[in-house]
Amino acid sequence: xxxxxxxxxxxxxxxxxxxxxxxxxxxxxxxxxxxxxxxxxxxxxxxxxxxxxxxxxxxxxxxxxxxxxxxxxxxxxxxxxxxxxxxxxxxxxxxxxxxxxxxxxxxxxxxxxxxxxxxxxxxxxxxxxxxxxxxxxxxxxxxxxxxxxxxxxxxxxxxxxxxxxxxxxxxxxxxxxxxxxxxxxxxxxxxxxxxxxxxxxxxxxxxxxxxxxxxxxxxxxxxxxxxxxxxxxxxxxxxxxxxxxxxxxxxxxxxxxxxxxxxxxxxxxxxxxxxxxxxxxxxxxxxxxxxxxxxxxxxxxxxxxxxxxxxxxxxxxxxxxxxxxxxxxxxxxxxxxxxxxxxxxxxxxxxxxxxxxxxxxxxxxxxxxxxxxxxxxxxxxxxxxxxxxxxxxxxxxxxxxxxxxxxxxxxxxxxxxxxxxxxxxxxxxxxxxxxxxxxxxxxxxxxxxxxxxxxxxxxxxxxxxxxxxxxxxxxxxxxxxxxxxxxxxxxxxxxxxxxxxxxxxx
Ligand code: MLC
Ligand code: AMP
Numbered sequence: 001x002x003x004x005x006x007x008x009x010x011x012x013x014x015x016x017x018x019x020x021x022x023x024x025x026x027x028x029x030x031x032x033x034x035x036x037x038x039x040x041x042x043x044x045x046x047x048x049x050x051x052x053x054x055x056x057x058x059x060x061x062x063x064x065x066x067x068x069x070x071x072x073x074x075x076x077x078x079x080x081x082x083x084x085x086x087x088x089x090x091x092x093x094x095x096x097x098x099x100x101x102x103x104x105x106x107x108x109x110x111x112x113x114x115x116x117x118x119x120x121x122x123x124x125x126x127x128x129x130x131x132x133x134x135x136x137x138x139x140x141x142x143x144x145x146x147x148x149x150x151x152x153x154x155x156x157x158x159x160x161x162x163x164x165x166x167x168x169x170x171x172x173x174x175x176x177x178x179x180x181x182x183x184x185x186x187x188x189x190x191x192x193x194x195x196x197x198x199x200x201x202x203x204x205x206x207x208x209x210x211x212x213x214x215x216x217x218x219x220x221x222x223x224x225x226x227x228x229x230x231x232x233x234x235x236x237x238x239x240x241x242x243x244x245x246x247x248x249x250x251x252x253x254x255x256x257x258x259x260x261x262x263x264x265x266x267x268x269x270x271x272x273x274x275x276x277x278x279x280x281x282x283x284x285x286x287x288x289x290x291x292x293x294x295x296x297x298x299x300x301x302x303x304x305x306x307x308x309x310x311x312x313x314x315x316x317x318x319x320x321x322x323x324x325x326x327x328x329x330x331x332x333x334x335x336x337x338x339x340x341x342x343x344x345x346x347x348x349x350x351x352x353x354x355x356x357x358x359x360x361x362x363x364x365x366x367x368x369x370x371x372x373x374x375x376x377x378x379x380x381x382x383x384x385x386x387x388x389x390x391x392x393x394x395x396x397x398x399x400x401x402x403x404x405x406x407x408x409x410x411x412x413x414x415x416x417x418x419x420x421x422x423x424x425x426x427x428x429x430x431x432x433x434x435x436x437x438x439x440x441x442x443x444x445x446x447x448x449x450x451x452x453x454x455x456x457x458x459x460x461x462x463x464x465x466x467x468x469x470x471x472x473x474x475x476x477x478x479x480x481x482x483x484x485x486x487x488x489x490x491x492x493x494x495x496x497x498x499x500x501x502x503x504x505x506x
Contacts, residue, residue, distance in 0.1 A: 038070025
């Protein structure tokens with residue numbers, strides 16, 4: 001059976017516009033043709049990649065979509081990367097994914113040397129040069145994409161999502177949010193995550209909508225672009241940035257942003273908690289609070305507030321979507337009907353495991369594995385009598401969300417331990433109005449090396465090793481880290497101290 005995802009996207013009305021970027025555009029008919037040519041260029045006519053991992057380092061736009069569809073049509077597994085990763089991270093991901101091929105756009109070509117000699121680099125610009133391929137189509141259970149996500153175990157893991165997972169998620173979102181050919185999605189999300197790819201782009205393509213893609217988030221460009229859009233999907237930090245840009249703009253631009261925001265059919269918020277005050281300020285501009293929904297790399301969107309703005313509930317992520325089953329369990333794994341408890345999920349959108357990490361996969365589920373077991377989200381929630389869920393935080397202090405980006409405190413600590421002036425380090429998330437969690441490193445300096453641990457110095461050093469969003473925004477030097485009787489660092493105490501200091505005396 002052919003992949004329901006590819007089948008759906010490639011059979012949309014060929015004359016309608018599918019994707020538009022700053023320099024290029026294509027209809028669904030042209031997209032299908034370009035995807036088949038790309039597949040041919042990657043796999044060769046009649047061949048198949050047979051599950052080979054292909055790195056994608058392509059600026060968001062038509063070329064990204066063409067490359068992604070080409071890879072999956074050729075039976076490959078797309079591994080989307082971001083230029084925000086410095087060379088050591090790109091190299092580590094290429095190695096973990098065991099990739100031998102990369103598609104790279106010319107503007108990012110200087111980054112490709114990080115992949116090393118084992119990886120053959122194909123220019124994204126060359127994908128359309130050959131004839132369209134006649135390939136054996138991928139099937140629903142084939143893995144389509146590896147999405148790298150940080151966890152509690154140091155290094156990021158590749159979450160495997162199948163064609164069926166992605167097709168199901170696209171149909172679910174399309175139905176819940178009423179996405180159709182009448183829509184224009186304004187897309188300014190990064191393309192190495194579930195949100196930008198499988199929550200925003202693919203549901204729009206599967207529904208025959210038009211997607212206007214920006215190369216990167218720019219609050220003013222988003223504000224101006226709202227006028228031509230019906231749907232905008234964002235993380236809370238982007239909503240905050242949009243409101244700041246609106247407040248700072250000249251009168252004409254302010255009016256244009258406000259008109260565009262009010263005319264939107266739908267603005268969604270996800271990837272991190274949407275503060276109630278921010279939702280209300282957005283409503284002042286746009287006339288309705290954003291539709292807040294809960295999602296995760298491993299499961300896609302699982303809960304959503306209603307499409308009807310008057311039925312949305314601030315501070316809640318809504319009930320579970322059709323096809324998802326949910327449970328809340330206490331520390332001992334016993335069901336607690338209304339919670340609070342850890343959220344477990346089951347359903348056809350749930351991923352098929354972490355790439356080459358059977359132990360991590362087994363640990364992520366209870367009562368079975370990816371087929372039939374319950375996925376442990378690591379999120380705490382409670383449930384109102386009418387089924388609306390509220391997210392209450394993470395079960396682990398070591399998983400942070402900064403600007404919608406997941407950050408593993410342990411991964412950042414591991415990198416900082418390599419700094420010769422740092423003797424001990426604990427990385428924590430401090431509540432912050434812009435970032436959600438502000439990543440802060442609390443360090444004990446090596447003897448006499450306090451000055452080398454200043455925020456600017458450590459940030460500059462760490463940027464060569466970690467993606468910019470993982471780099472601590474602040475470094476605080478202390479004499480000693482608080483530890484319990486077992487010698488374990490007590491992170492909640494550190495967070496309380498930092499929050500108290502930030503609040504000032506009294
Ligand atoms: C950028 N910076 C960050 C940061 N993003 N610091 C901490 N956390 C982040 N998330 C740094 C930059 O490196 C820079 O540092 C400084 O902050 C200012 O940068 P900026 O240019 O103003 O920020 P910008 O590039 O505009 O990025 C902000 C952002 C971005 C919100 C647009 O973080 C973003 O795209 N977030 C979305 C992430 C996302 O899509 N998550 C979905 C995960 S999937 P300096 O030192 O240079 O000043 C998922 C499932 C689901 O969660 O439910 O959706
Ligand atoms: P990621 O692994 O990057 O996909 O991030 C998934 C995590 O983001 C979830 O496990 C939650 O902790 C968080 N998240 C996503 N949406 C929301 C939301 N609406 N409210 C609170 N947390 C959210």
